[in-house]
Amino acid sequence: MDGTGCVEMTDAAAELLGRLRSAHGPLMFHQSGGCCDGSAPMCYPAGEFRTGASDVLLAELRVAGVDEPVPFWMSRSQYELWRHTRLVVDVVEGRGSGFSLEAPEGVRFLIRSYLA
Template identity: 80%
Template sequence: MELTPAAAELLRRLRQVHGPLMFHQSGGCCDGSAPMCYPDGEFRTGDSDVLLASLAVDGVAEPVRFWMSKSQYAVWSHTRLIVDVVEGRGSGFSLEAPEGVRFLIRSRLVGT
């Protein structure tokens, strides 16, 4: 799993405002299939979630943990996931929403 430079820059800015961060991708309808960024620990994870990565961001002391629902992980498990940022509003629950951008996942197939 990796971050694009644009995603890393946005995470640095969000970290300055909100403190430590986390992602969760549920695979639900609408914006649920997009990665949602929260203050670390604000979204409660459990047995139905998988910790995919602890993403290092230059200039940020603590990694940004990326969680995904097990059902969503089953769909994405054969790909290399890349967190990116695009123009446009996503969910009002994700921290980047007021910035006029949204996180999204890009993927590349990996060899089996």
């Protein structure tokens, strides 16, 4: 991993990821710096969002009941701004405006950040 690995998730986020994994197969996160719902993390089927040299793999999240980890990618430019923070993936009610898999559930993922 290129990043700090300082990504965690709440129980609510883990539960939602378990449901999404059952419905869609292996998953991944990508967090950009502003497109599609601001800087909210987007959840996609694994490999559906192409990552490259402009992205940093921050963590591989382990979810109870899910065999494979869920990689959490962030655009390198966003990482440069947030590299000194601890990130917590959470879920709240309300539909986001992006293409993330949870949108039909009436909830959306978000990041809570804390200085490390």
